Amino acid sequence: MKNVLLTGLIAVSLLSGCVTVSPWQRGNLAKDEMSWSADPLESTLDGHVYFAKEGSFGGGSAAGGGCGCN
Numbered sequence: 001m002k003n004v005l006l007t008g009l010i011a012v013s014l015l016s017g018c019v020t021v022s023p024w025q026r027g028n029l030a031k032d033e034m035s036w037s038a039d040p041l042e043s044t045l046d047g048h049v050y051f052a053k054e055g056s057f058g059g060g061s062a063a064g065g066g067c068g069c070n
Contacts, residue, residue: 021029028034037043 032038037046
């Protein structure tokens with residue numbers, strides 16, 4: 001049992017490693033194919049439907065903290 005647990009912990013620690021992205025590799029991550037939604041029109045329409053059903057608008061991005069400092 002201990003061997004299985006130890007093997008599982010080692011496997012999880014190896015598979016969850018962090019990597020540093022070099023500046024010349026960041027261009028690959030900024031491509032349209034790497035976005036959450038590949039189709040910007042579909043994403044806009046989904047956002048419109050979501051906010052119409054929720055009765056709210058905004059808050060779909062991480063910018064701004066509500067403190068009025070931006």
